[in-house]
Amino acid sequence: DAGVIQSPRHEVTEMGQEVTLRCKPISGHNSLFWYRQTMMRGLELLIYFNNNVPIDDSGMPEDRFSAKMPNASFSTLKIQPSEPRDSAVYFCASSPLGGKGEGYTFGSGTRLTVV
Amino acid sequence: DQQVKQNSPSLSVQEGRISILNCDYTNSMFDYFLWYKKYPAEGPTFLISISSIKDKNEDGRFTVFLNKSAKHLSLHIVPSQPGDSAVYFCAASAGGAQKLVFGQGTRLTINP
Numbered sequence: 001d002a003g004v005i006q007s008p009r010h011e012v013t014e015m016g017q018e019v020t021l022r023c024k025p026i027s028g029h030n031s032l033f034w035y036r037q038t039m040m041r042g043l044e045l046l047i048y049f050n051n052n053v054p055i056d057d058s059g060m061p062e063d064r065f066s067a068k069m070p071n072a073s074f075s076t077l078k079i080q081p082s083e084p085r086d087s088a089v090y091f092c093a094s095s096p097l098g099g100k101g102e103g104y105t106f107g108s109g110t111r112l113t114v115v
Numbered sequence: 116d117q118q119v120k121q122n123s124p125s126l127s128v129q130e131g132r133i134s135i136l137n138c139d140y141t142n143s144m145f146d147y148f149l150w151y152k153k154y155p156a157e158g159p160t161f162l163i164s165i166s167s168i169k170d171k172n173e174d175g176r177f178t179v180f181l182n183k184s185a186k187h188l189s190l191h192i193v194p195s196q197p198g199d200s201a202v203y204f205c206a207a208s209a210g211g212a213q214k215l216v217f218g219q220g221t222r223l224t225i226n227p
Contacts, residue, residue: 004158031213041117042219043159043204056214091158101149101206101215106158 004107006092012113018080021110024073025094033104034067034077037089049075050097082114118142119207121218129226134192136221138205141186145207149215150179150190153202162203163190195225 005024013019025032033048047057052069060067064083069075079086090110095103120139128134136150146167151159165172165179165188172179178191192199205218 033213035217040219042119042121043206043217045214045216048214050213093158095213098213100147100164100211100213101208102161102164104159104161104215106160108156108158 004092004094004105006090006107006110008110009108010111010113012115013082015083015114016081017114018078019082019086019112019114021077021090021092021112023075023077023092023107025075025092026105027073028096029094029105030072030097031095031099032069032075033093033095034075035091035093035106037091037109043091046077079112082112084114087113116141117219118145119205119216119218121203121205121221123221124219125222125224127224127226128195130197131194134190134195134199134223134225136190136192136203136205136223138188138190138218139186140188140207142207142209142216143186144209145216146210147208148179148181148188149206149208150177151204151206151217153204153220159204192223195223197225197227199223200225 007022034046035043046059047067049069067077093104093106149164150162152162153159181188202220202222204220206215
């Protein structure tokens with residue numbers, strides 16, 4: 001298995017533009033997580049899905065952020081409009097349903113820069 | 116509010132010596148704790164975990180200690196090796212929840 005695949009690896013965009021980050025989880029993993037890494041706050045959970053259904057989106061910063069999981073093999077995180085303070089590394093992780101943290105597999109992340 | 120805190124942004128240790136990374140938490144409902152390791156341009160990978168019913172868990176060179184009364188855990192690496200240079204994240208969960216709460220991370224550098 002190729003692991004969790006995120007695209008793009010790097011994204012530079014202008015303030016006000018829409019940004020879409022993509023994630024393909026490991027086949028058979030029914031839980032998917034979106035995290036954001038910043039220097040000040042470390043890794044913050046934004047949202048997670050079980051069986052394609054959003055379970056907890058309390059970490060989504062504001063309405064500019066939205067996430068979808070249309071099927072078991074694909075998820076998107078969208079920011080519209082983007083702002084400079086959204087600059088961070090965004091990680092997607094997947095795990096077996098009900099698994100503990102040991103089962104998390106993270107992707108390599110998308111480094112987002114909003115100028 | 117930061118429920119899991121790693122107050123040392125960085126740590127430098129000589130090769131062969133012990134590395135001690137610290138983590139504090141505020142939520143008394145946390146009952147499962149993990150350490151993740153992250154290399155540049157890669158995602159974090161699981162290193163070691165401990166349940167709140169234990170106070171120590173060991174895996175080779177890595178040992179995690181949990182002090183519930185102080186709401187503190189630490190990761191010991193003995194002996195430290197150059198390949199241990201990475202960012203280490205502490206994480207916690209409550210009541211079997213899948214949701215992990217992470218700290219800010221500590222960058223460990225092992226000097227030859």
